[in-house]
Amino acid sequence: MFKIVEKSKLWFSISIAIIVIGMATWAFRGLNLGVDFKGGTVVTIRIGKAFDITEIRPIAEKYDSQAIVREIEGNEITITGQSLTQEEIPQLFSEIKAKYNLQDNDLRETEHIGPSIGSETRRSAFISVVVAVFLMLVYISFRFEYKSGVAAILALLHDVLVTISVYVLLQIPVNNSFIAAMLTILGYSINDTIVVFDRIRENNKLGKYKDFTTLANASITQTLARSINTVLTTLFTITSIYILGVPSIKEFALPLIVGILSGTYSSIFIATPIWMLWKNKGLKA
Incomplete structure (x- = not known):
């Protein structure tokens, strides 16, 4: 059994460092908005x-x-x-x-x-992401529990910010392909997180783990091979498309590569530790 959630401070620090650097760069340089957004x-x-x-x-x-x-x-x-x-x-x-x-x-x-069309595109993109995240929160809260839903949404927010940070740091143009890829990333990441939470629920019913920390570690360990195999097979395909595809396809594939890696990381090292810390805090209270 891997001891993953005990090192949650390390995982959180890595993510916070990437996001802070990205957001600071965003504040000074801004996003490189493509014609779809700026006109x-x-x-x-x-x-x-x-x-x-x-x-x-x-x-x-x-x-x-x-x-x-x-x-x-x-x-x-x-x-x-x-x-x-x-x-x-x-x-x-x-x-x-x-x-x-x-x-x-x-x-x-x-x-x-025109700029007005670009503004409408930004608004529609924002609404699409907000609606998708809200529906995911409702679904996960209904299927599991509210704490699992919030932990999963925080992991999704992590994936969005990490992907944006990469785009800001590399000054990659942001266009409609980026929005389509972002929604795809949200779906992929939440699916990975649900697999882990589903195993946590099954193991919790067995009642053989003495605390939430052990339960979380066991569930992550049991689903780790599945997560690695899934991300590798997906990355092989997306990376091949990025290398061999035309520029318009590459613009869709690049954020997918970043988001898939971030989504797999957040499902294991962000969502589950957040859930575990919240459960342990509630238990102590």
Whole structure:
């Protein structure tokens, strides 16, 4: 039996250090919000043949130093820029057109996303996360107990803050893919936590463990192999997608990798120790 919950101060300290560094960086540098949140212009161009995307990025960056060039299906690209103006789009397309011998109709679409749309996206994303977390709290409290539900939600908050911290520290653009990945992470992490709490409930019914600390350690140890096997098989798949996928897929895969690792960590080292400390405090009271 592994003695995990006895070292809860160590696990909490590691998480707090990462989150504090991330939040401090957020306060000074802010999140690198993508066009979905801050607004900007998206230009879609059909190349129609094999091309090297690294040759297009310098052209796009002449008009917007922060421009993002993505390859999409059908030998097409999207160029996303926050300071790319309508007057600069014909010049941008003209250079790419000359380089790849394109036609005028290869400029497929130009879409301008205003700040109001970005604001609505942020609001919708926030509401989605809050509703998801609330429903999880209700479900876990009903299936197990209120203390288990609160411990699980605190672990989810940990996962969200750790993932955001990584994005802030690396200044990775935050867009709609990030929101979709975040909701996926919440579902994955809560599932992992429920497995541990379910084992705690089963072991508690047996009545063979003398205290909550021993009960928690035994339950974590019994589910540890399952947690490790699950996270490894999932990471193999997501990491392969990140390495081999196109940029739009990578933007979805990266937060998943961070969140899955954080979710597995929090299920074992955050949620269960919080539950154990709360139960022990209630017992002493």
